[in-house]
Amino acid sequence: MKVDLLQMVEAGGCSAKISPRQLEEFLKYLPLPEDPDILVGIDTHDDAGVYRVSDELALVFTTDFFPPVCSDPYEFGQIAAANSISDVYSMGGTPVIALNIMMFPSSRLPLDACAEILKGGADIATEAGVRIIGGHTIDDFPPKYGLAVVGYIHPEKIITNSGAKPGDLLILTKPAGTGVILAGLRLNMASDGDAELAKMYMKTLNRSGAEVMKKFSIKGATDITGYGLAGHALKMAKASNVSVEINLSRIPLIGDTYRLVDEGCIPGASFRNLEFVENDSHLTMDLNYNLKMIAMDAQTSGGLLMCVPPEVSENVLSELHKAGLSRSVVIGRVTEKREKYLYLEN
């Protein structure tokens, strides 16, 4: 039996995330644990939490799981694992161990598919040097999969979303459009070539990008996932108390993303993200509608958005290109805090 996971879900991957606005609404009722060893907590909405063990060592701890983004179970496992591990890379950490988190409808799908998902996750973990040392499986429909990952980091070398400095240039390391392409794939609007390309980017670990960040002592970065480029840029601007300008026409795109959006292929998550960012954003009058909605597109296992001092930006770019992240490009800049946090231009 050929399993097609994609037909089981309306919103796959990071598109399935709860609306950022709702999340902020109920997170504020959670008590913030107080402990001087919590170096990064939930207050800045960063990619992962960081806890100091000693002066030399802190743990980066993160989890992520979601419903299928593609038809093939093995590839779904690969993508979910790459996405989970990415949060450790975006903080500048080295991922070490992980646990599987699996929800699987055992009465509706052959168990082989479950094994395939886990195999995909295990292979990507191996590629990242991560040991999977356990996990938990629940009977549930539709299937969901991801990892909880622990990484090592030096307490003084943490890269956070609160590290953006006025003057920094913003470099994005992967092209955008996975949400659009995945929606287009379900509706038979996206080409096989674009689907393959999107899957290739989603399986690509952010490891080489993280290595370049460490080499140049970058202080501020985040990875782009469910809240889209605009949502994550806004979270970074708020956490750093700066404003961020993005030139939307510079955002590199996967294949036919622009045409799909122009035809109306705009996933529901984009509208949720638009609602989340619009009050804190200034949109120029002539802003291209399609580009605006691309900036809202929920990414699964998206690239790193790093804040790079202008004097090293050329070198950072050339290192990223050399490392195979050939579409890395400057898409905007950080300024002193102005009236709004986020400025979107064509």
Added chain:
Amino acid sequence: MNIVDTSGQQCPAPLIATKRALRETPADESIRVITDNRTSFNNICRFLKDNNTEFSSEESNGIWTLTISKKTSEPANADTSEYCTNDIPHFSQGDFIIAFPSDKMGEGDAELGHLLMNNFIKAIRDLDILPRKMVFYNKGVILGTEDSPVIDHLREIEKMGVSMLLCATCAKYYSIEEKIKIGTLSNMFEIARVMSTAGNIVRP
């Protein structure tokens, strides 16, 4: 009245159908869109508001009906034509690369060859589908120097998301390494990898 029934369809299919109807319905006709998906209804409303399109809506028993008047404005059409004429990049990239083994296009008179190459590079900008990459080797690398007559066009294409690889050995051979203003200098392995994995290679 053009009636678009999207019952049973999930996001973003109803929005796609709405946009298609806006594009295809004659200017003096109105459109009725029916959906049974609340999220799709909200998203279509938001899309129409953002694009200054007048509409009214009603709900009964979980079925939403939007009536869109095309008389007052036609944003979908206006938008589409605008994207085609102004200089906002398309960004669609196909599974092909363009290889530049020379700074001239074709064989024959050198002056004509330079002229044709200039026109060819200008034309790339306006293609509906941009190449995935552009690769420059041998005398082709000269196109990427600061004195090149096409340097501004190449920069523009690069900004649209097309990455450019230039053969480092060639730049060194012609002693123009310092003058290269686009792309990245690359080795033959990378160039071979890019060329061997491209669906098609276009060579002017």
